[in-house]
Amino acid sequence: MEAAGAGAEGTAGERGRLINVAYRLLGSLAEAEDAVQEAFARWYALPRSRRDEIVSPGAWLTTVTGRICLDVLGSARVRRERYVGAWLPDPLPDPVERGGRGSDLADRMVLDESVTMAFLVVLETMTPAERVSFVLHDVFRFPFAEIAGVLGRTPAACKQLAASARRRVPDAGAPVAVDARADVVRRVKEAWENKDIAALVDLLDPSAVMTADGGGLAGAVLRPVEGDARIASYMVAIADRAPGLELLERSVNGAPGLVAQRGGVVLTVAAFDVSEGRVARIWVVRNPEKLGPWVTRGRDDRACQASPSRRDLRNTP
Known part of the structure; x- marks a missing residue:
C-alpha cells in the first residue's frame, strides 16, 4: 500500500492497467477508454487535500472505473x-504485429x-454484477472485500455472484496448442481462397x-450460420461477391485469426475457436467502428478511429 500523501503521484502507470480491466468488463475498447477517462476526470476533480488522503490511488481508480463499467453494462x-444483427466484442490486434506503437x-x-473472443462472448451472458465480480476476482485477483466496494454489496454476496458467473463458463477441455490452432486457421484460409467447399x-x-x-454499417448475415456445410457455402459465396480481398493470418485477441483487407484497408476480422482439430466457432467483425485498432501502419489513426460520441458518464454514482 502507498503511504498517505502519495495521491498526487500515485496514478502514474495506472492507465494501462485500468484499460485492461475496463475492456474485459465491457468488451469495447472505446467504451473502456471512456470509462477510464471518466475515472481520471473524477480523480483530478477531487480537492488536492482529498487526493493526498487516499492511501492507494490505484485502488481508488479501480473502484471508480468498476462502478462506471457497471453502469455502462446496465445500459x-x-x-x-437495438443493435443491428449480432453484437460482438471489439477484436484486438497483436501490438507486436502493429510495430508496438505505445501511443x-x-x-x-x-x-x-x-481476452480471447470465446471468453469475451461468454462474459456477455453474465449479468453486469456477475461479470464485474467474476472478472475482478478470477481474472485480476481482487479480494471480495474490495469488489464489495465496487458493487455496493457484501463480500459474501460478491463471492456468490462470482460463483454463479463461473458456472456459465464451459469446461475448457484439453488445451489446443497455438501451433495446432494456427495450422487449422491457415488451412481454412487456403480453402477459402480456393473456394473449396469440401475442404x-x-x-x-x-x-x-x-x-x-456488421452493426448495420457493413454487410453481414444478421443471424448465426449453423452447420459445417452451410458455413462453407456462405464463406465461398462471400468470396465470390468480394473480388480483390486479401486474406492475412493475424493474431486476433491473442489467438490465430484472419484479416481480410482490400487496398490496405482492413474490412473484416475473424476469430476462431478450434477444438479437436476443427473449427467450432467463427466470430466475424465487420463493423468499421470496431476496426480502428486494425488501421494499416502509416495511416492516420485518428481519422479511422472516429466514432459517434457516447453518452456522458459523469452522473454515475
Missing part, C-alpha cells in the same frame, strides 16, 4: 438489443486467455456456428 444491454490504445492491452467442410465441426457483426 449496454438496452443498446445491444495506441490497443497496444496497452495484455493479451491472454481472458472447408472437412475443417469445420459439424455443429460449427459462425456469428457476424
Whole structure:
C-alpha cells in the first residue's frame, strides 16, 4: 500500500492497467477508454487535500472505473438489443504485429486467455454484477472485500455472484496448442481462397456456428450460420461477391485469426475457436467502428478511429 500523501503521484502507470480491466468488463475498447477517462476526470476533480488522503490511488481508480463499467453494462444491454444483427466484442490486434506503437490504445492491452473472443462472448451472458465480480476476482485477483466496494454489496454476496458467473463458463477441455490452432486457421484460409467447399467442410465441426457483426454499417448475415456445410457455402459465396480481398493470418485477441483487407484497408476480422482439430466457432467483425485498432501502419489513426460520441458518464454514482 502507498503511504498517505502519495495521491498526487500515485496514478502514474495506472492507465494501462485500468484499460485492461475496463475492456474485459465491457468488451469495447472505446467504451473502456471512456470509462477510464471518466475515472481520471473524477480523480483530478477531487480537492488536492482529498487526493493526498487516499492511501492507494490505484485502488481508488479501480473502484471508480468498476462502478462506471457497471453502469455502462446496465445500459449496454438496452443498446445491444437495438443493435443491428449480432453484437460482438471489439477484436484486438497483436501490438507486436502493429510495430508496438505505445501511443495506441490497443497496444496497452495484455493479451491472454481472458481476452480471447470465446471468453469475451461468454462474459456477455453474465449479468453486469456477475461479470464485474467474476472478472475482478478470477481474472485480476481482487479480494471480495474490495469488489464489495465496487458493487455496493457484501463480500459474501460478491463471492456468490462470482460463483454463479463461473458456472456459465464451459469446461475448457484439453488445451489446443497455438501451433495446432494456427495450422487449422491457415488451412481454412487456403480453402477459402480456393473456394473449396469440401475442404472447408472437412475443417469445420459439424455443429460449427459462425456469428457476424456488421452493426448495420457493413454487410453481414444478421443471424448465426449453423452447420459445417452451410458455413462453407456462405464463406465461398462471400468470396465470390468480394473480388480483390486479401486474406492475412493475424493474431486476433491473442489467438490465430484472419484479416481480410482490400487496398490496405482492413474490412473484416475473424476469430476462431478450434477444438479437436476443427473449427467450432467463427466470430466475424465487420463493423468499421470496431476496426480502428486494425488501421494499416502509416495511416492516420485518428481519422479511422472516429466514432459517434457516447453518452456522458459523469452522473454515475
